[in-house]
Amino acid sequence: MPTIKIEGTGEQFEQTESQDCILRAGLTAGYGLAYECNSGGCGTCKFQxxxxxxxxxxxxxxxxxxxxxxxGRKLACQCKAKTDLVIKMRTDPEYAPINLPARFEATLSSRRDVTSDIVEFCFQAPDSADAKFLPGQYAMLTFPDGRGPRAYSMSNLPNGDGVWEFWIRRKPGGEVSGALFDELRVGGRIVVDGPYGHAYLRAESERDILCIAGGSGISPMLSIARGVLMDPDMEGRQVHFYFGGRTPDDLCGLDELKVLPGFQERVHYHPAISMPEESPEWTGDTGFIHEIVENQLGNELSRFECYLAGPPPMVQATTKMLQLQGNVPTGQIHYDPFY
Ligand code: FES
Known part of the structure; x- marks a missing residue:
């Protein structure tokens, strides 16, 4: 069992599971190793x-x-220790997990078409072990035969019934999403490893909430909105929910939000489409979702706690708009970058 020491910090931990990467070994030991995507894309977990x-x-x-x-820089989310190691890597208590990641084999208990390319998958943890995560976080899903992992955000809330719900969009050519859509049937198994991520609901913030989602980004935004409305400590907080799709057929989430207590008074759902030429019957907002948010909330933006999720170009454009045009401090903008 290799021991990993982080130079200059006095921190050390063991890589207790042979399939663990250095990042997971550190997080499961409770250390705040810097990371974001857990998928080799962002570079936050670089080490020497x-x-x-x-x-x-x-x-x-x-x-x-x-x-x-x-x-000679490496990625902690992609490398495993073969021997004891000394590494140089950024750590910060803000990265320390609130719920330690856990790995378990779960069973698909239901699946439901949400749109033509988004499906809701509900997985049941063994013995109904508590589903411990924060609204907005993600888990890594791997098929028992080794295909994966891929990061997907939960759409439900933490619960004591062991239910992990994901709204997943089929990615053209995607090995894992293709197998989830085409092969996985109720009763099938998947390995869940989570939770991960820092774009979780800041329940302690007094600010109103702005959720901005594009495409499959609906999943964590649904979890955030559910979290706000179901948390008695967040009573009175308003949720402005912007969701951008290509055509009206992509729009979803309203039915799930409508059934939440306080929806009428507290949720402001703003759908928009980016390809109006395909849908002449559409009379709502059109354009890129970050432009619509800027046009409608303009100078007010800095009063929100902002959560974003969606395709990388949408997240990048929205972050830039919030910072430059909206003057929103970086600490009020929450997203996990995937590439
Ligand atoms: Fe490792 Fe993003 S590259 S966390």
């Missing part, structure tokens, strides 16, 4: 190997530039 040997199955992960590779 000082001593020891590692296994690096994906040495050309997108987050590593030619300069990183030349300098």
């Amino acid at each position: 190997l000082i001593e020891g040997e590692i296994e690096e199955p994906w040495p050309t992960a997108p987050a590593l530039s030619a300069r990183d590779i030349k300098k």
